[in-house]
Amino acid sequence: MHAWPASEVPALPGQGRDLRIHDTATGGLVTLDPGPVARIYVCGITPYDATHLGHAATYNAFDLVQRVWLDTKRQVHYVQNVTDVDDPLLERAERDNVDWVALAEKETALFREDMTALRMLPPRHYIGAVEAIPGIVPLVERLREAGAAYELDGDIYFSVESDPHFGQVSHLDAAAMRLLSAERGGDPDRPGKKNPLDPMLWMAARPGEPSWDGGSLGGGRPGWHIECVAIALDHLGMGFDVQGGGSDLAFPHHEMGASHAQVLTGEFPMAKAYVHAGMVALHGEKMSKSKGNLVFVSQLRRDGVDPAAIRLALLAHHYRADWEYTDDVLREAVARLDRWRAAVSRPDGPPAEALVEEIRDALANDLDAPTALAAVDRWAAAQQEHGGTDIGAPGVVSRAVDALLGVAL
Template sequence: MYAWPAPNVPALPGQGPDLTVHDTASGGRVTLTPGPVARLYVCGITPYDATHIGHAATYTAFDLVQRVWLDAGHEVHFVQNVTDVDDPLLERAADTGEDWRALAERETSLFREDMTALRVLPPRHYCGAVESIPLIIPLVERLRSHCAAYDLEGDVYFSVDADRHFGSVSGLDAAAMRVLSAQRGGDPERPGKKNPLDPLLWRAARPGEPSWDGGSLGRGRPGWHIECVAIALEHLGMGFDMQGGGFDLAFPHHEMGASHAQVLTGDHPYATSYVHAGLVAYDGEKMSKSKGNLVFVSALRNDGVDPAAIRLALLANHYRTHWEWTDAVLADAVARLARWRAAVSRPDGAPADEVPRRIRAALADDLDAPSALTAVDDWAETQLATGGDDPGAPGLVSRAVDALLGVAI
């Protein structure tokens, strides 16, 4: 599967500091010191309705991670999946009468367009679940051979008790896990499971559902968590630098994925850090497909909203906070973009050497984008009020905003 074109990232003088982030697994801050190549995995969409502002907020946050690492002198190996076969996709296709493959391709294509418009740096490997089935089947077979998986009426389940580190990603107790499992795609009430939390690895073929030859597993399709594990292990290996995604992926998705990988390899941890973005609300509730309270990036673009303003609206909120999208949030971003563009359009400028330093320091401090925006606001205010005599200042600010924040002004 192909990704989307990469925007140009301007070079800046100097080099940024190491990135410190809040790690869900430890509950504290960790300073990441990757080698020459920083390895990042961010879970992608299930393409039955893309791309809403909640998606965009998450992927913009992890785009900042890439930009901080690039500015610190690292090469970035970024991998992302597309869950292009799963229950929500099949249900939407059945409801609309559309072929599930056509639906997945259309929404994935729209997602690419939105990521391009928002100037999100693309993954090196962009992998669909369907194309990854040849990677997934041997992993499930290995888990079964290690007595870490078992059959139940033709389905294959992972035994969470096989991983002594299970629970170390989310830090939740069994009762909380069971509630979230039921809410987020699990089946804790299914009779016959060894542990109610055990997740599905391979779903045996059902009438009317797509299925593939799984060898010793029989015909079926993969579970959700093993999909990402197969892709990450293939392209990044164990111990990669950051596993990222939305807040609601910490459990069960990232917890289960880590356990799959740790049992498969005998190594720990699966990822050095687990970083999760907050949820975006609209009309007082979490923005979600099930609730139907969605604001789509493509709809905003079709209404003539500058994608740079959409990105600024997302960056105005710290990535870990839960916040609400409103017309006022967007209006503030549109006004900010206009101020910045007016400021950099002047031929001479107020001194700007501190602007890249302040942006770098803010982003290195757990991706504090709001403080980074304030650094540019402060310069723009001085520039518009009094100006200066440095002909290189507007260009330096423009390049810093582009390179580090991904906003073209």
């Protein structure tokens, strides 16, 4: 599966800062110190509907991570998956009387278009669950051979008790885990499981549903968590720098994935930092495909909204914060974009070197984009009020905003 085209990232003078970022597993800020190649895995979409602002906010956060690393002159090895076979996708295809493969391909293509428009840097490896199945099957077989998995009516489950570190990503108690498992794709009430929290590794073939040859596992399809584990281990290995996604993935997805990988490899932890973006709400509730309260990036673009304004609307909120989308949020972003573009349209202006360092400092401090935006606002206001004599300063600002914030002026 192919990703989307990369926009050029301008090179800036000077050196970026090492990133301090909030790690869910430790509950505090950690300073990441990757080697020459920084490694990041971000969980991708289940392509049964278009990209909404909640998706965009998550991918914007991890795009900033990449840009901070690139500014430190590191390479970035970024991997993202596409869950192109799963119950929600099959249910939507049946509801709309369309082929599930065609639906997945259509929505994945639209996602690529949205990411391109928003100038999100693409992953080096963009892998679908279906194409990952040949690598998933051996992992499930290994877990079963190690006594960390068991069969229940043809389905294969992972035993969470096989990982002594289980629970160290989300730090939730058993009651909270059980509740979230039921809400987020698990089946804690299924009779016969060794532990209600045990997640499915391999679902035996069901009548009328797609299935693949699972070797000794029999025909079926993979569970959600093992999909990402197989892709991450294949392309990044253990101990990669950041496991990223929305805050709703901390449990069960990232918790279970970490346990799968740790039992498979005998190493801990799977990732050096578990980083989670906040949720975006509309009309008082989290944007959710199941609720239908969505604002789609593609619809905003069709309505003539500049993608740079959409990105500024996302950047106006700290990535870890939950926030609510309103028309005012977008209006403010459009007005900010207009002010910035007017400011950089002149041939000279106030000195810009200090501003570049302010943006760097803000982003290195747990991706504090709102503080970075406020710094650019001050420069633009000074340009508007007093002008300046530094020839080329507007160009420096334009390049910095593009390179570090992903906003093309």
